[in-house]
Amino acid sequence: MSQTLLWGVDWYPEQWEKTLWESDVQRMAAQGFHAVRIMEFAWPILEPKLGTYDFTFFDEVLELLERYNLRAVLGTPTAIMPAWLVDQDPTVLAVHPSRLSRDFGCRRMGCMNAPSYQEAARRLVQAIADHYGNKQVVIGWQIDNEIGHEGSDHCVCDHCRAAWHRWLAERYTTIENLNEKWGTIFWGSTYSRFDQIPLPRQQVATSHNPALLLDYDRFSSDTAVLWAETQVRIIREKTLPHQFITTNLYPAPLSQCIDMEDMVRTMDAAGWDNYPVWGNQDESLPYFFTSYVLSYVRGLHPSGTFKVMEEFSGIQGHTQLGHLPPPEQVVLWTNQAIARGANAIFYFRWRTAPFAQEQLCYGIRDTDNVETERERHIIKNIQTLSPVLKTFASEPISARVCLVYDRDSSRLIREQPLSLGMEMRPAPYMQVGYDAELARWFAPYVIYNVTGDIKSTRSVTLENYKLISLPLYELTDEAFVIRLTNWVAQGGHLVLGWRSGSRTRDNWNTDRVLPGLFRELAGVQVRSFEALGKGSVRLSLMDSLIHRLISTFIPCKGEVWADIIETDTAQVIARYHDKRKHYSGKPAITCNKFGAGSVWYLGTSPDATTTFFLYKTILKQAGLEPRFLGLGIEEIKRTSHDGNNVTVLLNHTPKKKRIYGRIIPPWGTIVIEGE
Numbered sequence: 001m002s003q004t005l006l007w008g009v010d011w012y013p014e015q016w017e018k019t020l021w022e023s024d025v026q027r028m029a030a031q032g033f034h035a036v037r038i039m040e041f042a043w044p045i046l047e048p049k050l051g052t053y054d055f056t057f058f059d060e061v062l063e064l065l066e067r068y069n070l071r072a073v074l075g076t077p078t079a080i081m082p083a084w085l086v087d088q089d090p091t092v093l094a095v096h097p098s099r100l101s102r103d104f105g106c107r108r109m110g111c112m113n114a115p116s117y118q119e120a121a122r123r124l125v126q127a128i129a130d131h132y133g134n135k136q137v138v139i140g141w142q143i144d145n146e147i148g149h150e151g152s153d154h155c156v157c158d159h160c161r162a163a164w165h166r167w168l169a170e171r172y173t174t175i176e177n178l179n180e181k182w183g184t185i186f187w188g189s190t191y192s193r194f195d196q197i198p199l200p201r202q203q204v205a206t207s208h209n210p211a212l213l214l215d216y217d218r219f220s221s222d223t224a225v226l227w228a229e230t231q232v233r234i235i236r237e238k239t240l241p242h243q244f245i246t247t248n249l250y251p252a253p254l255s256q257c258i259d260m261e262d263m264v265r266t267m268d269a270a271g272w273d274n275y276p277v278w279g280n281q282d283e284s285l286p287y288f289f290t291s292y293v294l295s296y297v298r299g300l301h302p303s304g305t306f307k308v309m310e311e312f313s314g315i316q317g318h319t320q321l322g323h324l325p326p327p328e329q330v331v332l333w334t335n336q337a338i339a340r341g342a343n344a345i346f347y348f349r350w351r352t353a354p355f356a357q358e359q360l361c362y363g364i365r366d367t368d369n370v371e372t373e374r375e376r377h378i379i380k381n382i383q384t385l386s387p388v389l390k391t392f393a394s395e396p397i398s399a400r401v402c403l404v405y406d407r408d409s410s411r412l413i414r415e416q417p418l419s420l421g422m423e424m425r426p427a428p429y430m431q432v433g434y435d436a437e438l439a440r441w442f443a444p445y446v447i448y449n450v451t452g453d454i455k456s457t458r459s460v461t462l463e464n465y466k467l468i469s470l471p472l473y474e475l476t477d478e479a480f481v482i483r484l485t486n487w488v489a490q491g492g493h494l495v496l497g498w499r500s501g502s503r504t505r506d507n508w509n510t511d512r513v514l515p516g517l518f519r520e521l522a523g524v525q526v527r528s529f530e531a532l533g534k535g536s537v538r539l540s541l542m543d544s545l546i547h548r549l550i551s552t553f554i555p556c557k558g559e560v561w562a563d564i565i566e567t568d569t570a571q572v573i574a575r576y577h578d579k580r581k582h583y584s585g586k587p588a589i590t591c592n593k594f595g596a597g598s599v600w601y602l603g604t605s606p607d608a609t610t611t612f613f614l615y616k617t618i619l620k621q622a623g624l625e626p627r628f629l630g631l632g633i634e635e636i637k638r639t640s641h642d643g644n645n646v647t648v649l650l651n652h653t654p655k656k657k658r659i660y661g662r663i664i665p666p667w668g669t670i671v672i673e674g675e
């Protein structure tokens with residue numbers, strides 16, 4: 001693979017006087033940027049009237065970029081629509097499940113099932129591809145913008161009603177089949193025709209059948225994926241071989257219904273918008289959460305790399321602001337993204353918008369157009385670290401451990417969070433409890449500096465790994481359990497979480513003792529459990545004398561959930577040890593030898609202290625080498641294009657650290673080559 005690391009910036013020339021353009025572009029080139037993302041909200045400029053296309057504006061922009069040897073990534077501007085389209089057909093506007101209709105003038109307001117929006121978008125993308133697909137200056141395409149974000153993954157308009165009924169008829173063939181699978185005998189909701197089935201609009205109290213909600217998530221995901229694939233197909237026919245196609249996905253990874261793996265399947269790479277702090281957060285996300293997010297996006301596409309289409313540069317929010325990170329940390333997040341697999345970084349944005357909804361999204365430079373401190377740090381990093389970063393940025397990452405997620409189980413958790421401890425809503429349209437829990441399960445890999453992958457139950461190749469973590473796997477697929485069983489028998493080490501095996505793939509409660517199909521593999525039975533909400537339960541570690549002593553003096557706790565475990569063949573690793581609980585003394589965490597491998601069953605979510613001690617044992621028993629370099633120190637091993645070892649050390653703390661005899665400044669990065 002060639003040495004590739006693309007530095008870019010998101011630029012909106014339509015928001016500035018033309019007199020600024022040339023000095024902007026001149027500075028981009030001088031500072032070391034290679035490319036500029038443009039056009040992503042420019043539909044009314046490109047098609048000012050129905051069927052009348054005008055490319056003069058962007059022809060001029062591209063000519064200017066070319067003159068300064070910069071390249072362009074074109075965003076297809078279909079996350080908004082021109083006013084004439086709404087005049088022509090007001091039903092293109094989406095309806096949120098809360099019954100709020102979306103209005104023109106916002107973004108992501110179109111229903112992706114509205115025929116006239118689909119048709120207008122197809123014609124526009126065709127016209128753009130016809131005009132720009134053969135231009136050398138264009139090196140890539142970004143499909144739409146944050147498809148499904150801000151609650152736009154769900155629409156409940158009449159277009160969606162018709163499409164939903166068609167989707168159901170295709171999936172279930174007969175209404176009797178649907179009635180049986182959904183269990184509609186419950187509360188007398190048996191249907192006699194597909195067109196009787198409601199859309200899941202928000203209810204005053206009790207909501208819809210969870211089977212209906214789950215299918216609506218699948219249907220809505222298919223809608224969004226088809227929306228993107230239609231554009232990919234049009235562009236693919238017209239583009240030159242050097243042009244890549246991606247889309248900018250957004251955090252939190254599993255907080256909405258869209259299957260992002262499906263979404264990027266026909267593209268060349270996944271794209272990501274990397275915001276470790278946004279809006280009114282009073283602190284940035286923990287570094288292991290950002291590592292989780294970046295590793296997730298790397299795992300979406302077989303290419304094993306991804307592009308950051310929006311990288312945080314200045315403080316950001318729509319109506320409120322929060323924590324201001326130091327400029328050194330802004331640069332650290334860039335280097336973390338590259339270390340975790342990004343081979344393109346586009347900073348959002350070149351300059352803060354003077355007006356409108358993103359006035360509080362600060363860019364590299366502010367509206368006064370004077371050099372900022374963060375600009376100096378960003379540019380210095382590009383100019384000094386780029387030569388070494390590009391030696392490995394496009395090389396594959398080798399991992400021996402993997403966190404496995406299940407898309408349907410994550411959808412279910414949105415509707416049934418199980419415990420108050422799984423309910424987290426940073427915005428009204430977001431439920432990030434599943435992500436928070438998965439990040440907790442990825443954290444030990446980061447803390448112990450064991451490079452980890454993140455894959456779905458559908459795409460994971462078990463044989464690549466020595467250790468696999470599988471939390472919250474409720475909607476159990478028997479074929480996957482058989483694969484896991486064979487892998488463990490041959491020496492794999494599985495860390496299985498509470499509620500695994502509790503449902504069938506159709507979301508029925510299992511008719512077996514929990515953990516259902518995993519009972520023999522885990523060597524345990526679970527007959528009762530308690531949701532811990534925001535509380536916790538004290539644990540006593542039993543895996544070694546030293547850990548037993550430690551947990552006597554340092555509180556080790558379980559959070560979110562407590563399975564009361566009965567062991568068949570498993571060994572007890574931790575017990576509940578809490579006078580407030582009637583199940584004190586019962587097993588909480590176990591380990592079962594199975595064939596040449598082992599299965600750890602975690603009946604509760606370990607807190608940070610328990611995680612620290614427990615995973616040292618788990619990683620060692622799996623034959624891995626846990627290396628704790630201090631909290632906030634992240635080490636990622638990479639291989640350069642010519643086969644040399646590269647170690648990236650990231651200091652996520654405000655203090656100077658000494659690691660391997662080298663000093664890393666606060667929020668600093670060190671790259672060690674050839675050792």
Ligand SMILES: [Zn+2]
Pocket residue numbers: 094095111112113114155156157158159160161
């Ligand atoms: Zn709709």
